[in-house]
Structure formats: C-alpha cells, structure tokens
C-alpha cells in the first residue's frame with residue numbers, strides 16, 4: 001500500500017471507532033480552532049451550558065460532550081476547545097475531529113487572517129490524509145460588537161466560499177438559539193459527509209481486502225476542498241481575489257505533492273502556519 005493509502009486506512013479505523021457509541025448513538029467530534037481571544041471557549045461554554053462567561057483560562061484546552069437530538073437523531077457531540085501554542089502538535093485535533101469550526105472575531109482583523117491560515121492548513125491536511133471530506137465551518141463571532149466590526153460579512157462569506165466551508169456569524173454573548181443553530185448546522189454537515197463517505201469506505205475496504213492492486217482510491221475526487229491553493233486578497237469593500245501559489249499546473253486540482261511537497265505535514269512548517277502550528 002502507498003503512503004497515502006496506509007494513512008487513509010489508519011484514519012478509517014479512527015473514524016470507525018468514532019462513528020457509533022456503545023448504544024448505537026451517532027458520535028460527532030467537533031474541534032473549535034482559532035486565534036486566542038476569538039471566542040472559542042465562550043462559544044463552547046454557551047453551547048454546553050447556555051451561559052456566557054466572561055473570563056476563561058486561556059491555557060485551558062478541554063473536550064466536552066453533550067447528548068443532542070438533531071433531525072430526529074440521537075447524537076453524542078464532543079467538542080474540543082483547542083488552544084494552540086508552541087510545541088503542541090495540531091495532530092491531536094486534526095486526527096480527532098469529524099468537523100472543524102474555525103472561529104474569528106469580527107472585531108479583530110488578525111483573527112480573520114489567522115482563520116484563513118487555519119482553513120488553508122486543515123484543507124491541505126485533509127487532502128493529503130483522508131478521503132473523508134471533514135466539513136469546515138467558518139464562524140465570525142462577537143456580532144454583538146457590531147460597532148467595532150473590522151471584518152465585513154461579505155469578506156467572511158467569500159473566505160468560506162473559497163474553502164468550500166459553511167459560514168455563520170454569531171455571538172457567544174447573545175441568545176443561546178443563534179449559537180445552538182451554528183452547532184446544529186455543523187453537526188448536520190458532519191452527518192451528511194459521514195453518510196456520503198460510508199459507501200466510499202466500504203468500497204475501499206472491499207478493494208483493500210481483495211488485494212487486486214487496482215486501487216479504487218485513485219478514482220476518488222480528492223480535489224473538492226481547495227478551489228485553488230493560494231492567498232486571498234481582500235479589498236476594503238470586502239471583495240476578494242486569489243493568487244495561486246501552487247505548482248506548475250496552478251489549477252484547482254493541483255495538489256501540494258505536485259508542487260514538490262511530499263511530506264504529509266510539511267504544511268505545518270510552511271508559511272501558512274507560521275505562528276500557529278509550530
């Protein structure tokens with residue numbers, strides 16, 4: 001088996017372990033990722049307890065679980081409120097999560113830029129390691145602070161579109177329902193993708209067991225996530241344009257390997273993740 005195939009198998013095993021709980025309940029793991037102070041903990045606590053708490057230990061990284069009922073399905077939701085800092089390996093959540101909620105604050109431009117780097121890195125990670133196209137959800141938080149807004153809704157929406165992510169604006173300080181709606185949409189996205197992925201996984205396993213040598217995986221479209229690897233430039237009106245930094249082909253299907261980048265995790269050391277995944 002090639003390196004990519006064996007990493008997919010490993011991921012499949014992790015996924016199978018995560019898929020259903022002891023009583024057949026679906027399980028969904030969501031990682032909240034974003035710059036310090038963007039509101040990851042506030043959103044997590046709001047969703048779990050319905051309360052807004054002003055101060056959290058910024059060093060704290062924890063995983064919470066909550067039994068949920070979404071679209072007539074019983075689901076056990078696990079939420080990892082991540083805290084990236086030097087020396088911490090992002091694989092702890094990259095491998096664990098079924099869906100990634102990338103948070104920025106609409107009042108803090110740097111958090112929006114950080115969100116873009118996260119979207120970029122996670123997308124590349126997914127393309128290189130798995131056929132499961134884990135949903136990305138971009139969340140602009142702190143909309144209660146509209147008067148301090150520095151990131152327009154159009155910019156958020158266009159960034160999300162670029163990475164094929166769902167997009168929401170919300171506030172951990174406002175009513176519970178709007179926060180709950182975002183989490184429910186994230187859960188739905190994950191369940192949809194899990195359902196889409198299941199037949200692919202079965203076919204892959206069947207193919208692997210037969211050891212036919214004709215890998216079904218070569219036919220899987222792994223290019224869905226990134227429309228075009230590159231940098232998005234935003235103008236003051238919130239419109240965006242992209243400049244590709246990909247290899248020679250430079251097109252939407254170009255993969256990082258094709259650009260001479262053969263390590264699965266080399267993007268963690270790359271420009272995009274400086275100051276985040278170090």
Ligand SMILES: Nc1nc2c(ncn2[C@@H]2O[C@H](COP(=O)(O)OP(=O)(O)OP(=O)(O)O)[C@@H](O)[C@H]2O)c(=O)[nH]1
Pocket residue numbers: 034035036037038039040041042043053054055056057058059060082083141142143144145170171172173174
């Ligand atoms: N007004 C307002 N304040 C918020 C909101 N979300 C978070 N905050 C505040 O912003 C600050 C940072 O929020 P946290 O939830 O700790 O942010 P974080 O992303 O978890 O930050 P780290 O734990 O440092 O990674 C806290 O003072 C929160 O009370 C929001 O929606 N509206």
